[in-house]
Amino acid sequence: MVLRMALLLLALAGLLTGGVPEVRAQAGPVLAVLPSDDALATGQVYTVSLYLTGGVEVNAFDLIVEYDAEVLALNTWEYGDYLSNLTTVIKPVNEPGLFHLVVTQLVTPPVSGDGTLLELTFEGLQPGLSSIRITKADFNGNNDPWLEEGRLLVHTDPSTLPSCVLRGRIDLQGSASSAGVPVRLGYGRAHWLGPYAAITAAGSGDNLTIPGVAPDTYPVYTAMPRYLNLPGSEITLGSNCAPLAPLMLLGGNAVWQVEVDGVLVLDETIDAADLALVEAQYLQSGAGLDGDVNFSGRVDIFDLALVAGNYGRTAGESYHFSKP
Ligand SMILES: [Ca+2]
Ligand SMILES: [Ca+2]
Incomplete structure (x- = not known):
């Protein structure tokens, strides 16, 4: 002892x-x-x-x-x-x-x-x-x-909830194609299920399909280069997953990502930096030019028009889902 x-x-x-x-x-x-x-x-x-x-x-x-x-x-x-x-x-x-x-x-x-x-x-x-x-x-x-x-x-145990297929259409302003837009639903506010991710498909009609989604309120994000992306706009899905209201991402965001503390984050404003990049690459052709904001393969008057038309727009104020 x-x-x-x-x-x-x-x-x-x-x-x-x-x-x-x-x-x-x-x-x-x-x-x-x-x-x-x-x-x-x-x-x-x-x-x-x-x-x-x-x-x-x-x-x-x-x-x-x-x-x-x-x-x-x-x-x-x-x-x-x-x-x-x-x-x-x-x-x-x-x-x-x-x-x-x-x-x-x-x-x-x-x-x-x-x-x-x-x-x-x-x-x-x-x-x-x-x-x-x-x-x-x-x-x-x-x-x-x-x-x-x-x-x-x-x-929440997902087996206790209904699930459905979320469908919708996302277009890209000024671009002939609407394929390849990365879309993500974050965690649901009530049940913390998710995240769910998909990429928009080519063609007409619904180009976004996300199966197995539980009813809840979700933040929605997109991550499309050279466009003004959805910054987590909330949608509320009922048990039948009514389709998303059609949405068009605004073009002209030539400087679409910036480095903050060593990490690349999406840039959420169309401003002088975007205009300057389009002007610097004006009339150049090629795949890697961010000034080609509509992905046509060439930086031209159409890109300039997209920047000018959306000048001053920010992601936060530009997108709102109508609730189903
Ligand atoms: Ca920008
Ligand atoms: Ca172009």
Whole structure:
């Protein structure tokens, strides 16, 4: 008993000097939620691991894990196989949205290397997206791990919902073809099903077909080069998936993507930059010219007319779906 108390105190002393993990380069130990990203239906359970990589002589830990209590509940937890002969130092706290565990090994050599510290089994309560964040990770010794959070998406069980085929037509202003427009429906607002993706087909009539869509309200995005794209305009689909109202993407967006913080994002305005590019490439021919905003193979007066006609338009104010 005396030995046990002494070990506990030793372990606690190590924990108390650990402090709050700092953000730093990922050179030392890493504590990650694995898998980092997955989905489950309401009422289902899902187990994630807290996996430690590169631990150094670990004997005890003090961990807090936080998540969205409206979306998930932590049903059960178990020790992984990294440490053994574990005993809790404080009574584990498992309250909605927060799990706090302080444990130490008893009369067991410290462990180095990789392995699972804990397994946490969550239940999906209602549709939504919850991060699973390690908000405290104090270890004994020289461990100050880099923390990697995970997330779980909870959606309605699709077998409990009707589904239908969404059809519609999207045209490209000033272009003879309306094929090849990438269309995406984001996650449904109520059920968190999706995303759904399709590419418009050639020909007349409906050129957009997305099967297996559950009724919900979805943001709709397009990603067509040289056009002003749908920026997530919402549509509400009933159980019969009434067809989309016909839509024409506005042309003239020669500068259709821009780099922001090293990432290419869609440009949502037709402005001086688009005009300048069309003018710079005026009367050139070829496939790779973004100034050829109507994909005719040549930059000419028709491209200039599209830019001029839509000058000042932005994606946010240009598109609205009429609700079926
Ligand atoms: Ca632009
Ligand atoms: Ca053209």
